[in-house]
Amino acid sequence: MKIGLVTDSTSDLSPAQAQALGVQVVPLYVNFKGKVYKDWVEIKPADIFEGVRAGAELPSSSQPSPQDFKEAYEKALQSADHVLSIHISSKLSGTVQSAQLAASEFPGRITIFDSLAASQGIGMMVERAKELLDQGADLRSTMTELERIRTDHKVLFSLATLEYLKKNGRIGGAQALLGSLLGIKPILTIKEGRVEPVGRARGEKKALAEMVEGFKAWTQGRKRIRIYYLYNGDISAVEAFRAAVRSSGLPVEEHSSSEVGAVISTHTGPGVYGFYAYSL
Numbered sequence: 001m002k003i004g005l006v007t008d009s010t011s012d013l014s015p016a017q018a019q020a021l022g023v024q025v026v027p028l029y030v031n032f033k034g035k036v037y038k039d040w041v042e043i044k045p046a047d048i049f050e051g052v053r054a055g056a057e058l059p060s061s062s063q064p065s066p067q068d069f070k071e072a073y074e075k076a077l078q079s080a081d082h083v084l085s086i087h088i089s090s091k092l093s094g095t096v097q098s099a100q101l102a103a104s105e106f107p108g109r110i111t112i113f114d115s116l117a118a119s120q121g122i123g124m125m126v127e128r129a130k131e132l133l134d135q136g137a138d139l140r141s142t143m144t145e146l147e148r149i150r151t152d153h154k155v156l157f158s159l160a161t162l163e164y165l166k167k168n169g170r171i172g173g174a175q176a177l178l179g180s181l182l183g184i185k186p187i188l189t190i191k192e193g194r195v196e197p198v199g200r201a202r203g204e205k206k207a208l209a210e211m212v213e214g215f216k217a218w219t220q221g222r223k224r225i226r227i228y229y230l231y232n233g234d235i236s237a238v239e240a241f242r243a244a245v246r247s248s249g250l251p252v253e254e255h256s257s258s259e260v261g262a263v264i265s266t267h268t269g270p271g272v273y274g275f276y277a278y279s280l
Contacts (some may be wrong), residue, residue: 001139001211002079002081003082004024004077004082005085006069006072006076006078006086006128007026008027008028008121008122009027009028009263010039010095010261011086012122015072017199017204019079020211028061028063028070029037029062030049031060031062032266033051033056033059036062036078043266045259046231048265049269058163060266062094063094063097064102069098069101083111083112084113084143087115087122088115088278089190090196094145099112105137112207113234115235116148116150116192117151117155117193117230121190121228124149124228128146128278140189152279154215154276155274155275156211156214157189157230157268157273158187158274160269163269164269165266165268166266169250184201185204187207187210204237208237208241215227215245219279225277225279225280226279227254228255229259229273231272232265232273234270238274241273242257260272
């Protein structure tokens with residue numbers, strides 16, 4: 001059985017990556033300055049940050065429609081017997097629900113996977129699924145591996161501000177970090193599909209050091225680790241983190257380094273950097 005792959009734009013796969021993986025990417029939408037834009041297709045993170053600095057209200061986002069997914073599934077099924085559709089956490093977006101509604105029109109031919117992740121967390125699962133399918137794995141064993149990764153991976157990221165998360169209602173347990181003293185850098189994770197705080201550090205250097213230590217602690221006893229870096233705006237912080245990982249001597253395979261898209265940036269604001277990692 002040939003299995004096609006579909007994901008959404010919050011996977012932050014570049015057009016070149018999507019083409020190489022043979023995956024269809026369904027865009028989410030950004031509502032900004034009175035207009036609606038397709039994530040990555042019609043709007044980039046820089047457009048949002050420049051607009052907000054110029055006085056525009058913070059943007060919001062919305063999921064694809066069931067019709068958007070229906071069209072993607074129809075196209076995928078032209079060359080595949082079945083579709084595996086991998087998406088942003090259902091705790092952060094209604095995207096999975098839209099996909100499920102569309103899938104009901106193709107009984108037995110679409111499998112929806114809720115990644116309980118965002119950005120590179122979705123992208124790494126899409127990449128792993130493609131790798132397994134190319135090796136001849138069936139749908140069941142591919143799903144078993146995705147479920148393992150969903151349960152056992154590491155994600156940490158730091159933000160320049162919590163205001164975007166607060167305004168868009170995605171802050172979860174990180175609400176406790178609001179009102180922190182100036183200069184405090186929040187360190188966050190995604191736990192069971194929701195944004196949650198891990199800690200806070202005074203200043204960028206200490207935040208980076210805490211993230212490196214958090215990563216090192218997680219790697220203990222793991223023999224082979226794949227890491228995916230994410231950032232928006234200034235790339236210097238994530239490059240400093242990558243340099244620290246490289247110098248650690250850990251058994252790490254670096255995969256992609258990707259800028260998070262406009263939809264994710266709508267909720268994080270500028271100055272985000274971090275990583276997703278899983279072990280084999």
